[in-house]
Amino acid sequence: MNITKEEIQHIAELSRLELSAEEAEKYRTQLGSILDYVKMLDEVKTNNVELTAQVSGLMDVFREDEVKEWDKQETEAALSLGERENGSLKVKRVLQ
């Protein structure tokens, strides 16, 4: 299957991946050949076949919505590598 340069750029954009021109070209051909291969599924008749999203055999697993104290040290450690300001994680500006 032929994926165009524009398509690979669009997929990279949706994927939030910055690609070099060389990478984009490599993935364009590789993804094309993988998609050609998986297309063999078209030969399988799947009318009236239910789809499988998961195989746990469980449905609607509920538990009580209880507030539990999580270890303070663990919480602190979980956030320690990010940039912090007033106890919150700091991110880059969203709007220009």
Next chain:
Amino acid sequence: MNLNELTIKEARVLLDDKKITSLEITEACLNQITKLDEQIHACLTVCADKARVEAKLADERLARGEKGMLLGIPYLCKDILMTKEIRTTAASKILENYIAPYDATVVRKLKEAGAVLLGKTNLDEFAHGASTENSAYGPTKNPYDLTRVAGGSSGGSAAAVAANMCLFALASDTGGSIRQPASFCNVVGLKPSYGKVSRFGLLSMTSSTDVVGPIAKTVFDAEAVLKIIAGKDELDATTAPEEMTNIKNVFTDNSSKPFAGLKVGLPEEYFLENLNPEVKDRIMAAAEKLKLAGAEIKSVSLPYTKYGIPVYYIITPSEVSSNLARFDGIGWGLKKEEAVNLQEFYKKSRGAGFGPEAKRRIMLGTYALSAGYYDAYYKKAQTVRTLIIEDFNKAFKKVDILLTPTCPHGAFKIGEQSNDPLAMYLEDIFVTGASLSGLPAISVPAGMIKVKDGSDMPLGAQFIAPRFNEDLMIQVAKLIM
């Protein structure tokens, strides 16, 4: 015999008889790592000091008369399971300096059981691969031939066990990642049923097939580890309650024909014309052992087998693209500060942090899930997945267990397939079926086979059992080795 070469069973007796200490076994393993790992590269992190502290604690518990199958037993853990205060990289640059704030449930259970964590093992980045060549930190080499791969994605765990760097290792299997490297490295790899073992603290790859399991030197040892790590976990809603997993369907081993009445199925589609005759011979030799023990060997058909790989390589990238969306450079992980806005920050951080296979899977999955393609790819794969599951259900009406090769060949050369992603995907031909269906499967050493240049490399025999019937699978596998 060096202490690091012991099995868990052997070490257990010596520890309980006070003939050796946990610290002595731990030192023997650490020495082996120092001696061999520069060549093999099975470990990404070795935590020697912490291991010595844990070993001393285990020795104190033993001195107090405490009993436990894994008390004082040193192990290595695939670096995709969170370990508190020890770095967890998933073999990715994007998590190079990540230190997990808590233990995965399986790691916590092993800690409570007194097992000693020696360090973290190498893998394909985020477990994407079948050779450990996708590790951002370089490939693991096969202890049987250093020019060959150890398999993957749990290549580090399999090579470490094969090279006696530990008594067992933890690994994860999404589409063969425990079994294929076990086959390549001549060790036992057990993939439990989906939902048998908690995934809490396992970095998610394909949430609908991921499972944690052991790689060990013997089937007995793998069973010992499984018993400790299995069970319902309130932190993982997909773990099965006990009433589901409590299946007792084993044969009473009290005669010269312990498996009289057992029906073993050989799926035709796993023994096609083009299968290497030596591979077939090794598996038929395993079947012969079962026959001598009274089992009946039958041919069965799993007609949708050939669609396993295409289904797997749509479903897996789809789930991967969603699961890896959380690695955005914020909070932890590699970040590219020079970006001016948030979107650019995401793209630059992820573009620099992920390796080629992770990028391929993220993009493939994003494509398969995108508007206009969702029905043709993702939904189609999900329906064919149903047919693959039904194949197994039908087969298990005729037989109790399936026997197949784990892989179509022995370990290949490093670099031989790394430029051809599709060839690498085809590695998973015999292992994706059990994963997509949530079934337990085990790879046990079945002998050596000749590989291309004439040398001998290991091959595994795979048993696949009905869901949650690990007990029968283990009982049958024990007869092979």
